[in-house]
Amino acid sequence: METPASKHDYSSNESDGRTGSRHRSFATNDQLLRFCYCGKDAHVRTSWTSHNPGRRFRGCPGNEGQYCGSFQWVDPPMCRRSKEIIPGLLNRISEYESQIKSLNELLHAEEMRRTTLRNYLYVVIFVWLMTTCIVFFV
Numbered sequence: 001m002e003t004p005a006s007k008h009d010y011s012s013n014e015s016d017g018r019t020g021s022r023h024r025s026f027a028t029n030d031q032l033l034r035f036c037y038c039g040k041d042a043h044v045r046t047s048w049t050s051h052n053p054g055r056r057f058r059g060c061p062g063n064e065g066q067y068c069g070s071f072q073w074v075d076p077p078m079c080r081r082s083k084e085i086i087p088g089l090l091n092r093i094s095e096y097e098s099q100i101k102s103l104n105e106l107l108h109a110e111e112m113r114r115t116t117l118r119n120y121l122y123v124v125i126f127v128w129l130m131t132t133c134i135v136f137f138v
């Protein structure tokens with residue numbers, strides 16, 4: 001899913017991150033963007049692009065997928081090491097989540113099989129008891 005951050009990835013344009021236009025800097029607390037250009041409360045979101053993984057920004061909350069373009073970084077620029085490490089960690093988390101999903105599906109299938117076998121066992125025991133009773137009393 002494309003976020004405003006992916007459309008406005010200014011990491012290559014930043015100098016020290018504190019100068020430049022309102023769009024290309026990150027803000028101190030008293031400079032935070034409160035409202036977007038269309039007058040809505042600017043929402044804080046998190047960028048997951050490869051240049052800014054986990055970096056928060058404020059921007060237009062959007063209206064049916066339309067954004068006015070207001071954008072401001074909340075967090076300072078990320079160091080090179082973070083940009084190298086975080087995407088790899090996110091990939092590993094994604095792989096583990098995929099494995100957990102597969103294992104949960106296997107577990108669910110195994111639980112269904114156990115329930116079926118247990119019900120089958122109950123039927124066999126019931127039939128055996130009925131047969132025993134019939135043979136004993138006849």
Ligand SMILES: [Zn+2]
Binds near residue numbers: 061
């Ligand atoms: Zn807006």
